[in-house]
Amino acid sequence: xxxxxxxxxxxxxxxxxxxxxxxxxxxxxxxxxxxxxxxxxxxxxxxxxxxxxxxxxxxxxxxxxxxxxxxxxxxxxxxxxxxxxxxxxxxxxxxxxxxxxxxxxxxxxxxxxxxxxxxxxxxxxxxxxxxxxxxxx
Amino acid sequence: xxxxxxxxxxxxxxxxxxxxxxxxxxxxxxxxxxxxxxxxxxxxxxxxxxxxxxx
Numbered sequence: 001x002x003x004x005x006x007x008x009x010x011x012x013x014x015x016x017x018x019x020x021x022x023x024x025x026x027x028x029x030x031x032x033x034x035x036x037x038x039x040x041x042x043x044x045x046x047x048x049x050x051x052x053x054x055x056x057x058x059x060x061x062x063x064x065x066x067x068x069x070x071x072x073x074x075x076x077x078x079x080x081x082x083x084x085x086x087x088x089x090x091x092x093x094x095x096x097x098x099x100x101x102x103x104x105x106x107x108x109x110x111x112x113x114x115x116x117x118x119x120x121x122x123x124x125x126x127x128x129x130x131x132x133x134x135x136x137x
Numbered sequence: 138x139x140x141x142x143x144x145x146x147x148x149x150x151x152x153x154x155x156x157x158x159x160x161x162x163x164x165x166x167x168x169x170x171x172x173x174x175x176x177x178x179x180x181x182x183x184x185x186x187x188x189x190x191x192x
Contacts, residue, residue, distance in 0.1 A: 035183040
């Protein structure tokens with residue numbers, strides 16, 4: 001399954017392209033359809049804390065951890081109390097589906113699809129010159 | 138290819154068929170805005186970054 005990168009403007013207004021995937025997160029009978037950034041530099045999958053509310057996940061301080069961002073900043077995250085189903089779909093292809101724990105951060109940022117819980121379930125190939133991502137099992 | 142527009146920087150957007158149908162600075166408020174839509178289940182949500190990302 002190939003997915004085109006998403007285009008944005010860079011620091012000097014130049015065109016830049018991000019490897020993002022259409023991912024549906026499901027838990028407790030609720031779903032959240034999103035475009036999320038493939039981030040091989042992230043150890044975990046991180047979502048904004050508002051999504052935990054949408055998925056009816058109860059976060060507790062017992063599952064609180066701290067991560068270090070690329071700029072050295074430390075931020076708080078909460079582990080999902082249960083596994084969250086993640087599906088990647090494309091018309092004409094069999095959906096890729098798996099479940100894993102994900103983490104929620106208070107700092108509002110794009111959804112990061114990290115190594116543990118996402119990239120360790122799939123083969124993801126960045127086809128930079130074509131501005132495409134290839135996903136397979 | 139879908140393109141983030143500068144005017145949406147820092148906003149959550151709801152997307153259907155590569156078109157932005159609604160936006161808000163808060164995901165919660167955006168969800169409220171689109172909950173009555175018949176096509177609500179088809180929408181995808183993402184945050185347009187305020188600036189470039191390093192991670």
